[in-house]
Amino acid sequence: MARLQISDLAWSPNGDQALLDGIELVVGDGQLVGLLGPNGSGKTSLLRCAYRFQRPDQGRVELDGEALWSSSPRWCAQRVAVVLQEFPQDFGLTVAEVAAMGRTPHKGLFDGDDQADVTLVEQALARVGLSAHKRQAFAHLSGGEKQRVLLARALVQQPTLLILDEPTNHLDPRYQLELLRLIKTLGLATLASFHDLNLAAAFCDRLYVLDHGRVVASGTPTEVLTEALLAEVYGVQALVDRHPLAGHPRITWINP
Amino acid sequence: MIRSPRAYRLLLLVLALALALSCAASLGFGAAPVPLPRVLEILGQRLFDLQPAQALSSAQDSIVWLIRAPRVVLGALVGAGLALVGTALQAVTRNPLADPHLLGVSSGAALGAVIVVLYLGEFIGLLSLPLAAFVGALVSMLLVLAIASRGGRLESDRLLLAGVAVSFVMMAASNLLLFLGDHHAASSVIFWMLGGLGLARWELLWLPALCLMLALLLLLGLARALNALMAGEHSAVSLGLEPRRVRLLVFVCASLLTGVLVSLSGAIGFVGLILPHVARFLVGAEHRRLLPVSALLGALFLVWVDVAARTLLAPQDLPIGIATAAIGGVFFVLLLRRR
Structure with missing residues (x-):
């Protein structure tokens, strides 16, 4: 069952050029879904539409089959918990x-x-x-x-959906792995944005890649993380092979 | 710092007792000192109908009961109210320097007072000045809200900046009127602006008391929301709050309470800015614990500062705003040095 379903979503900061356009995204029950994309591709904006911070101009965001934006903020917060890069003063x-x-x-x-x-x-x-x-x-x-x-x-907060914005940003390798392992064991539907593609490849069930506000690829890590896609989206040469122990895609950046 | 629930309850009890004792003890101080046993006899007779051993002089009775007692109660109410407002505003604006007078309310109140004293006179008797001050406070509150809200949002930075801007315009207007007006009348307004509890009368006290109670209830109800807002805009939204609504509620409540207090006592500085920090020193920043402590500390502080204001230059009354700023500033410097 789909916990979070986003269909045909568009959003622009002040009504002119759309920063997000035609977004289709599904997070199934118990799935860890990764959101990838270069800086400024719209990852954070998309997450904000999903935790009811900014209202999309168009399209639907559904949580457990209910329209998120017709429900109250409180209803939403009883079901969606968010971990952000925002610390109390x-x-x-x-x-x-x-x-x-x-x-x-x-x-x-x-x-x-x-x-x-x-x-x-x-x-x-x-x-x-x-x-x-x-x-x-x-x-x-x-x-x-x-x-x-x-x-x-x-x-x-006892949520049914967890949203994480770059959850591993401030962590050393041990805590990166521990945190993501912990999130996996929670078994919650989770949508998380990542900069570290190898971590995303290791832990995510499905990946979505955003570029200029559009979904340019989606699927399992093996389907999505290809040398061609990385060159196109990030503009960087990479070598993609299998992780020798775990078998998921392994990305090695090539310094020209 | 006090953490355990038991220690916290003990602290509340101690502060409440200290406040009650301070109120009683402070009644003896002033231009005409009244010994404490006599004060207690007068209180016993007035409050509990106890007959004193020897007849009380009516002069002492009226000094203690009709002049000083309402003044002490007003002092406690104003101190509690300003500290409460300061605490809530610092949370919703996420600014540790936020202060009740920063919202433009006090300068609006001052302008109202100036207009009454210089141009209208006491058109409805003793109440004219407080009433005009309150109207001035309301006008500047509405102005600040109108300027700060944009596209259905009410951001904390805009709120503070609008408050400062309105403050300056209101101040400029009242200074201009003071400059152009009769200088003798002007000096009486200036004294009012420096703060004082001399206006206190028993029949006026119900209003600030009621407002303080309502504000305390509302803010305690919003305590979780204040915690979340302090953590940031996104956190607050993700915890199911609507920051704009919380901010609007707190701002209107803070402005109304400040307006009522300022119109009765003038702009008393320092209490609303620093006492919340002292309270955080003691019990931390969790607002369900912080708000009552902050209010009690504010009340305690102002009761004793008013004693200083009554005695330092006796028989003259030192404007209490001068005393709060001087005593409070020095006290805070000491606190910072010891930290």
Whole structure:
């Protein structure tokens, strides 16, 4: 079943030239779908249309079969959690408090946190390996730890769809692999943008490649990641072979 | 920093007790000192109908109960309100320097006051100045909103900048009127603008008290939203909030409360800017915990600063705005050095 279905979507920042055009994209249940493309190809804009931040000019975004833009922001936030490159400023929130924000869409005006909420926060922090840091100030964490706290916040939100904008950006190789492995084990429908093609090839079930706001390729990593496509979209020569152990495509950039 | 729920409840209790005691103790200070036992006797008689051992002099009774008590209560309300507004505004604008007076409300109130004092006179008696100040505050709030909103959005930067811009225009207008007007009347407006609790009367206090309670309730209800907004625009949206609506609600609530407070007490600086930071020092930035502490600290602070204002130059009243800025500034420097 399709968790997220985007059809014929178009969006332009101020009504003239479209930054996204004719986008068709499906994220199935339990699938990890990668969104690739060079800088400025529209990855972030497309994600924003999917988490209800910017309204598309045309086309439909459906979540569990319901039109996202006719539903309330709260309804959407109860189902879609987002991990972005946006960190809270140093106002002194602790790790546990940042993670607990994930309860916001599930709570009424004067609802306090009950034991179930506390347990959820603790489980989520344990999953990202930060239980020991829960009373620390969020601002004092490293970039990678912050990223993992934000993933914990997304888990606390108990979503059916996870949206990640460059989730591995601030992480060292070990945490890159750990984070993506963790996301795989969650079994949630996930849409994530990537710059690191090898990571995308290793973990994604399906890939979509954006170029100038259009989907230029989609399919399994093996179908999508070809030398011809990389040359066309990124303008760079690459060697694509098989990963010797895992068998997924391996990209080696060729420096001319 | 206080983290555990139990320590937090204890802190609230201590602050509330300290506030009640401070209010009572501060009644003794002023141009005519009244010893504390006498103050307690007067309070006992007025509040609980307890008969004192010896008859109270009616002069002391009226100084304590009719002049100082409403003033102390107004001080607590204004301090709590300004600190509350400052806390909420710093969150929704994501700017640690946001301050109740930055929204243009106070300069609007000042312009209203100037117009009344210089040109209209006390057309409805004692209430004319507060009323005109409140109208001025409302006008500048609407102006700021009209300037800041664009295409259905209400961004925090535009809100702050519009507030500053409106502030300057309003200030220019009232300074021009002061410059052109009668200088004797002008000095009375200037004193009002420096801040003071001298206008306090029992029959006026229900209004700021009611507004403060409503604002506190609303902001506590929005506490989760304030946390999320502090984290950023995208986070707030992804957590199911509509930043524009939250911001609009907080801004209107902050402006109305500030308008009411400023119209009764003049523009008292520092409280709304720094007390939220002191409160964050103590309990962190989670707003469900922060807002009550911030309000209590603000009240406590202003009650004692008003004592200083009453006694430092006695029998003259030092404008409280001067005292808050001086005492608060020095206190904050010490706090920063010790950190």
